[in-house]
Amino acid sequence: xxxxxxxxxxxxxxxxxxxxxxxxxxxxxxxxxxxxxxxxxxxxxxxxxxxxxxxxxxxxxxxxxxxxxxxxxxxxxxxxxxxxxxxxxxxxxxxxxxxxxxxxxxxxxxxxxxxxxxxxxxxxxxxxxxxxxxxxxxxxxxxxxxxxxxxxxxxxxxxxxxxxxxxxxxxxxxxxxxxxxxxxxxxxxxxxxxxxxxxxxxxxxxxxxxxxxxxxxxxxxxxxxxxxxxxxxxxxxxxxxxxxxxxxxxxxxxxxxxxxxxxxxxxxxxxxxxxxxxxxxxxxxxxxxxxxxxxxxxxxxxxxxxxxxxxxxxxxxxxxxxxxxxxxxxxxxxxxxxxxxxxxxxxxxxxxxxxxxxxxxxxxxxxxxxxxxxxxxxxxxxxxxxxxxxxxxxxxxxxxxxxxxxxxxxxxxxxxxxxxxxxxxxxxxxxxxxxxxxxxxxxxxxxxxxxxxxxxxxxxxxxxxxxxx
Numbered sequence: 223x224x225x226x227x228x229x230x231x232x233x234x235x236x237x238x239x240x241x242x243x244x245x246x247x248x249x250x251x252x253x254x255x256x257x258x259x260x261x262x263x264x265x266x267x268x269x270x271x272x273x274x275x276x277x278x279x280x281x282x283x284x285x286x287x288x289x290x291x292x293x294x295x296x297x298x299x300x301x302x303x304x305x306x307x308x309x310x311x312x313x314x315x316x317x318x319x320x321x322x323x324x325x326x327x328x329x330x331x332x333x334x335x336x337x338x339x340x341x342x343x344x345x346x347x348x349x350x351x352x353x354x355x356x357x358x359x360x361x362x363x364x365x366x367x368x369x370x371x372x373x374x375x376x377x378x379x380x381x382x383x384x385x386x387x388x389x390x391x392x393x394x395x396x397x398x399x400x401x402x403x404x405x406x407x408x409x410x411x412x413x414x415x416x417x418x419x420x421x422x423x424x425x426x427x428x429x430x431x432x433x434x435x436x437x438x439x440x441x442x443x444x445x446x447x448x449x450x451x452x453x454x455x456x457x458x459x460x461x462x463x464x465x466x467x468x469x470x471x472x473x474x475x476x477x478x479x480x481x482x483x484x485x486x487x488x489x490x491x492x493x494x495x496x497x498x499x500x501x502x503x504x505x506x507x508x509x510x511x512x513x514x515x516x517x518x519x520x521x522x523x524x525x526x527x528x529x530x531x532x533x534x535x536x537x538x539x540x541x542x543x544x545x546x547x548x549x550x551x552x553x554x555x556x557x558x559x560x561x562x563x564x565x566x567x568x569x570x571x572x573x574x575x576x577x578x579x580x581x582x583x584x585x586x587x588x589x590x591x592x593x594x595x596x597x598x599x600x601x602x603x604x605x606x607x608x609x610x611x612x613x614x615x616x617x618x619x620x621x622x623x624x625x626x627x628x629x630x631x632x633x634x635x636x637x638x639x640x641x642x643x644x645x646x647x648x649x650x651x652x653x654x655x656x657x658x659x660x661x662x663x664x665x666x667x668x669x670x671x672x673x674x675x676x677x678x679x680x681x682x683x684x685x686x687x688x689x690x691x
Contacts (some may be wrong), residue, residue, distance in 0.1 A: 225456050225460070225688070225689070226238050226239075226456060226463055226688070227471060228464070229446060229470060231263055231321055231371075231398060231399065231472065232263070232349035232350040232398050232682055233321075233371070234320070234321055234349070236258075236262055236321055237260075237261045237688065238262075238446070238470075239257075239261075239262035239263070239325075239472070239473060239475065239487070239684060239687060239688075240255065240263040240265065240472070240474040240475070241254060241262065241264050241265045241350055241476075242265060242325075242448075242449055242450060242474050242476025243266065243268075243272070243476075243478050244267060244325075244476060244658065245267045245269035245288070245325070245330075246267065246269050246270050246478075246638070246639065246641040246642060246645055247270070247271065247409065247486060247641075247642070247645040248267060248480070248485075248487055248645055248658075249265055249267045249325065250266055250267070250271070250272065250308050250466075250486045251266050251274075251307070251309065251311025252312075252315055253266070253309055253482065253484045253486065254266035254308075254322055254323075255311060255313070255315020255316045256315055256316075256680035256681065257316045257482045258312065258315075258316035258321055259315060259317050259319045259320060259679070259680075259681070260314045260319070260680055260681045260683075260684035261319055261320055261684065262321075262322070262326070263320060263321045263322075263323055263472075264312060264320060264321070264322050264323070265322075265323045265324070265325050266305075266308045266312050266322070266323075267324075267339065268301070268305040268308075268340060269325070269326060269330050270297065270304065270638070271301060271304035271510055271652065272300050272307075272308065272331065272687075273303050273304040273307055274304075274307045274308070274311065275299060275307075277686075279290065280646075282585075282646075283296065283297070283300045285297075285514050285607060290448065290607065290608050291624060292332040292604070293607035293608060294332070294607060294618070294620065296322075296607070297607050297609060298331065298332050298335060298336060298468060298511065298606060299578040301336050302335075302339040302340055302343065305336070305344070306343040306344045306548070308652040309322070309340070309347040309348055310347060312347070313347040315544065321349040321352075322347065322547060323350040323351065323373065323449040324337075324340065324348050324352070325353070326351065327355035327411070328353055328354065328355055328356030328357070328361070328611075329356040329513075329611045329612065330355075331477075331608045331610050331611055332362060333350075333363065333611065336365075337364060337547065338364060338431075339635065339638035341368045342435070344423030346522070347449075348370065348556070349370060349371065350370055350373055351365055351371070351372050351373065352365075352373040352375060353421075354411075355373070355375075356611075357384065357385065357487040358374060358386070359385060359388055360373075360389065360630060361374060362389050362390045363392070363393065365393065365396055366392075366396055370399030371396050372393075372396055372398060373400070373401050374390070374397075374400060374401065374456060375402055375403050375413070375450070376400060376401070376403070376413065376433070376584050377402070377404070377412060377429075378403040378412065378415070378421055378433070379415065379432040379433040379436040382437070384452040384534070385432055386440055387468075391440070393452070395513075395676060397442065397445075397447075399445050399447065399448050399472060400437065400442075400445065401448040401473075401474065402426070402430050402433055402447055402449055402450065404422075404449075405424035405514065406420070406449030406452075407423070407451040407452030407475055407504065407660060407662065408450055408452070408476065408516065408660055409451075409476055409511040409517070409658045409660035409663075410476070410515055410516065410517075410658040411509060411514070412513065412514055412515060412516065413507025413513070413514045414513075414514040415502035416504075417484045418641045420514060421505065426452070427462075428449075430447060430468060431468065433447060434468055437469075438685045443502050444468055445470075446469075446470040446471065447470070447474050448471075448473065448474050448498065449462065449471060449472070449473050450470045450473075450474035451474075451660060452662055453474060453475055454477075454478065454658065454665050455660075455687075456687060456690045457691060460660065460690075462490075463597055468578075475687065476660055477495075477659060477660040477663050478687075480492070480659075481495060481496060481666055481672065481677055481678075482677065482678055482679060482680045482683055483677055483678065483679045484680045487644075488645075488647035488652070490647065490651065490652050491652050494538070494653070495659060495663050495666055495673070496656070496667065496672065497666075498659075498663050498667065499664050500662050500664045502515065502517075502519050502663070503519065503659050503661045503663060503664075504517060506523065506526070508523070508530075508633065508634055508635065509634065509635055509637060510610060510614045510631070510635065510636075511610060511613075511614075512571070512612070515657055515658065516594075516658065516659065516661060517657055517658045517659060518657040518658075518659050518663070520652070520654070520655075520657060521653045521654045522640070522653070522655055522657070523656075526594075526633070529591060529633060530633050531584070531587065532577055532589055533587050533589045534562070534565035534568065534569060534587060534588055534631060535562070535567075535584075535586060535617075536559040536560065536586060536588050536589050537549075537559065537560045537561070537586070538559060538560070539560065540560045541560065544562075545563070546561050546562055547560055547561045547563075548560060548561055548562060548563040548635065550569060550580075552664045558605075559588065561588075572590045572649075576606060577590050577591055577592055578590070579591050579592060579595070579596040581596060581599070582632075583631055583632060584614075584629040584631055589632060590608035596632075596645075599632050600616060602615070602635070602636040602639060603616045603636070605636070606618050607638060607668040608620055608624075609638040613625055613626070614626070614628070614630075614634050615630060615631055615632075615634035615635060615636060615637075615670070616630050616636070617629065617630045635656070637656065640656040641655075641656060641658075644656065644657060671691070
């Protein structure tokens with residue numbers, strides 16, 4: 223017997239269980255279609271989705287463009303073709319059951335172009351659009367054009383209030399649900415604001431109640447809220463299910479679908495997440511998007527932490543008032559910057575350990591890395607393909623003069639490169655790649671459902687979730 227009841231989502235009665243849309247080839251048509259076939263809402267990622275040919279073979283993108291603009295156009299074309307091919311796979315796999323949604327990030331490069339082109343080319347294959355990572359004001363307008371439901375991802379009532387008053391009230395009938403994504407517990411990028419403490423998680427219940435009260439004031443009491451982030455067992459949410467104060471509630475699962483037979487991630491990634499412990503996920507702000515995000519603590523993240531730790535404030539001219547009057551020579555003969563004497567001593571210690579290459583940041587600071595790391599950073603910056611609307615790592619912007627106007631930040635990384643590599647099992651091992659994950663990932667190791675290395679099918683997972691356990 224199920225602990226939840228079916229709910230109408232995107233025009234069909236389904237289980238109120240939503241597969242989270244994990245970007246860059248991690249949620250694909252096969253996994254989304256299987257989730258829908260099990261009676262839920264499957265979500266495939268429209269973020270640089272893999273192109274699959276008529277024979278079912280993955281077609282990798284090999285950039286030929288000479289500069290960022292040309293590579294950006296190649297990426298956009300590939301993304302459109304990839305998402306359409308994944309929509310077809312999802313549609314065929316669902317066998318007429320469930321619903322299929324596409325997930326896009328508003329801050330991905332040329333998001334509107336990609337989304338509208340995909341919806342043009344995948345008519346009747348997609349039932350809803352989920353969108354977060356930014357303030358997607360034009361999401362409702364786009365979905366209204368195609369007559370499909372839209373699902374904004376927010377992390378506070380304040381964010382939804384702004385979206386509703388500015389744009390969404392014009393297409394209220396197509397608002398399928400509001401996804402509340404817990405900014406302290408969800409994997410990947412999240413909506414933690416600058417006034418919220420990343421080290422002080424808040425309970426989601428008061429925040430969702432606030433969102434529901436706001437929605438009721440707009441006449442949206444009947445519109446579901448999808449709880450996302452930190453959801454594992456439905457039994458843990460029994461006080462939410464059927465709660466009249468909360469109204470209709472659905473649940474999104476982002477981490478659990480990673481460890482299924484249909485999940486496209488490499489076996490090395492599956493094995494890694496199956497053995498993680500509490501505290502193995504770090505909420506950090508190294509992403510070139512500027513958003514906080516959550517990923518597995520591994521060599522990749524540790525190196526970023528250490529890179530920023532080897533950082534000192536600098537001044538172009540001696541500034542005795544701030545203590546920055548110790549000269550550090552680098553570059554051409556006679557050139558250099560000023561820093562505090564104690565910072566100069568730290569720099570000299572880092573240099574003795576091999577971190578001899580200084581790199582300026584946009585914030586009047588300087589970090590110190592090995593020469594090899596500096597070459598890798600510069601090579602990745604030069605190879606930018608414009609995957610984001612704004613990128614702090616490469617100073618790319620996808621419109622106007624194509625630059626953020628700020629110095630490229632060496633404290634960040636090329637997110638496209640590492641996410642493509644880890645998703646396809648290429649490049650460095652998984653411990654030296656960005657491995658997004660929700661903070662409840664440690665439950666794989668503790669949950670008896672996964673005992674003895676068991677990896678369920680999506681159908682088995684959904685059936686298990688419906689029991690509440």
